[in-house]
Amino acid sequence: MEAGACSGCEKMDESIKINEVSGEVVVEDDDDREDESGVKFVPGPLLPLKEQIDKDKDDESLKRWKEKLLGCVEGDISGLHCQMEPEVKFHSISIISDDCGEIVTPLPVDETRRNRPLFTLKEGSDYQLRLTFTVKHNIVSGLTYSNTVWKGGLQVDRSKGMLGTFAPQQEPYTHTLDEDTTPSGVLVRGVYSAKLKFEDDDKRCHLELDYSFEIKKTR
Numbered sequence: 001m002e003a004g005a006c007s008g009c010e011k012m013d014e015s016i017k018i019n020e021v022s023g024e025v026v027v028e029d030d031d032d033r034e035d036e037s038g039v040k041f042v043p044g045p046l047l048p049l050k051e052q053i054d055k056d057k058d059d060e061s062l063k064r065w066k067e068k069l070l071g072c073v074e075g076d077i078s079g080l081h082c083q084m085e086p087e088v089k090f091h092s093i094s095i096i097s098d099d100c101g102e103i104v105t106p107l108p109v110d111e112t113r114r115n116r117p118l119f120t121l122k123e124g125s126d127y128q129l130r131l132t133f134t135v136k137h138n139i140v141s142g143l144t145y146s147n148t149v150w151k152g153g154l155q156v157d158r159s160k161g162m163l164g165t166f167a168p169q170q171e172p173y174t175h176t177l178d179e180d181t182t183p184s185g186v187l188v189r190g191v192y193s194a195k196l197k198f199e200d201d202d203k204r205c206h207l208e209l210d211y212s213f214e215i216k217k218t219r
Contacts, residue, residue, distance in 0.1 A: 086140040088198065088206035090133045091172055095119040095213075097127040109211065117191060117214040124184040129177045129196075135166045142201035145177070149194045156192070163198075182215050189215050 094104045099122045109118070121127055129147075146160040163175050182188075196209040 084138065085204065086138040086168065086200070087136040088133055088140055088143065088166075088200075089136065090131060090198075090207050090209075092132045093118075093196075093209070093211075094130040094132075095121070095127055096130055096176070097121060097125050099125050102130070107207075107209070109209070117212045120214045120216055121182050123182050123188060123215050123217055126179055126181050128179050131163075131175050131177070132172050133175075134172045135168045137168055139165065139167050140200050140206075141165045143198060143206070144200070145196065145198050147194060147196045149192050151188075151190060151192050189217060 090107045092104050092106050094102050095118070096102045100119070103119050105113075105118050142165060143163040144160065145163060146158065148155060149157040159180075161178065166173055191212055191214045193210070193212045196207070196211065197205065198207045199205050
């Protein structure tokens, strides 16, 4: 922390975010997004992409920022007057580990694989999940994920995190989640069920994926 910075500023920074579209500064709680008065954060109105681009078009600095953010999409927005909500389409989910390399599963999952584990991991091994997705129509703000895991009907793990804010573009985005380690021991071996869910700032759910995986002593 720099000299002269107040104590507690580091914690404060974690609860402050800026709406990338409107520039509005929002104070939010990580879990409930409520302020001290108990009032929940309500996102501002969603505008069509063309209206967002045309707004403040006389401000050169803001125009350059929007051009950088939106990239090639700005040249093809004539038909987006009525497109309000962003669409996030997930193309694949991959598991990456030293034991198995990268195993790619196209989304949606093929019906023939729904009752089988998507991947098998060795106990005590490091792994990561990698996602490929496309954003269409509008900017998706504050895309988050949560991953809940059960074994034998009991919840054994739950993780969540922020992917970020993404502008619509032709090319897919690739995002790799933080590295994790499978547990070890005879009691943790077996098949697990899990639910992976993605939501944005407006609580729109873009994907709910039910899947299973297996942990073995040796792969």
